[in-house]
Amino acid sequence: MRSLLKGKEIVLGVCGGIAAYKSVELLRLLIKDGAGVRVVMTRAATAFVAPMTFEALSARPVMTSLFEDAGGEIRHISWAREADAVVIAPATADIIARMAHGFADDPLTTMILAVDAPVLIAPSMNPRMYQNPVTRENLRSLKGFGFHVMEPESGPVACGDEGTGRLPAPETICEHVRRLVLPRDLAGESLLITAGPTQEPIDPVRFLSNPSSGKMGYALARAARRRGADVVLISGPVSVDAPIDVELIRVRTAQEMKEAVLSRFDSASIIIKAAAVSDYRPVNVSDHKIKKADETLALELSRTPDILRRLGEIKGDRLLVGFAAETEDLVKNAATKLKEKNLDLIVANNVQMSDSGFGVDTNRVTLIFADARQESLSLMSKDDLADLILDRVKGIRGSK
Secondary structure (H helix, E strand, C coil): CCCCCCEEEEEEEEEECCHHHHHHHHHHHHHCCCEECCCCCCCHHHHHCHHHHHHHHHCCEEEEECCCCCCCCCHHHHHHCCCCEEEEEECHHHHHHHHHCCCCCCCCHHHHHHHCCCCEEEEECHHHHHCCCCHHHHHHHHHHCEEEEECEEEECCCCCCCCEEECCHHHHHHHHHHHHHHHCCCCCCCCEEEEEEEEEECCCCCEEECCCCHHHHHHHHHHHHCCCCCCCCEEECCHHHCCCEEEECCCHHHEEEEEEEEHHCCEEEEEECCCCCEEEEEEEECCCCCCCCCCCCCEEEEEECCHHHHHHCCCCCCCCEEEEEEEECCCHHHHHHHHHHHCCCEEEEEEECCCCCHHHEEEEEEEEECCEEEEEEECCEEHHHHHEEEEEEHHHHHHC
């Protein structure tokens, strides 16, 4: 997977809360994503995690005091000047209050007053403290000043209470950092994306389906949202985590997917149909579990609605992208589908290959464009492929 944050300088502010241990994992994720990370710790934070931990992982000095010997460098100014983004995680009620009122009595608050880059605040505290009117007002003030404030997660906290106040997962915070520093080249676009399989019931416990995991469609939704688009994701039954800040509509059958897609079609400027929709469904669905009786069982099937064909008929000036999961004659079959369904681009892959297609994290595809151009791509992660597909979509959009 390519490093999305390569070349970016991120300052990680760590405050004195029990969730400070999660900042270690956040640091690891940021570095894995290619970022250079500098860590600033409050005095209270050092009671929970030793500065040496962050120094060892970042391979950089950690700032814990305004009065450290830095060889003449004024670190709270130079680090602020060089930062592409600052993320404070965990952000305690104390640091939120001090930032909201312009305090500058430690390295973190002093640096915050000097930074021009986006600042992301990830609150973490007892639910009662988070709901306190003073804390709520301080957060409103920070938002008014242009700070980016994440919503804490809900659940049990260290003291035994339960409610909203848990630090968001490090993976979620890292994704928000990406959105702050990466180009928003799809801002203004509205994407409608489908993902996963559909299930066509036979009886209450059995159904017809396929092995689609939804990973490709969810990767497209994440990437499009990161790049500034408004995204609606219509998903069949999958076990993939929902993308952040994406409207997710869950469906089961092909008919449900058709209805959901058509209900959101008018507001979309780009439609990407990555779902593996069942082609057939049982004519008769039993109200009760079918019991074993004869040696064979015959199912009469009928065609499900052809959603992609219908979208091709009514798309107007919208951009329409389809997928072709094939087992033979990959390019020929995909090119035929592109023409018959009036697509602008089709993504074709051989699902019989063990390292691409259904269920895995990688894919190897051939892109076929409406003008008959073809682009065969090497094996890559589905996250990387999602960005590449969106690059090509953006190119088509710009040429129309």
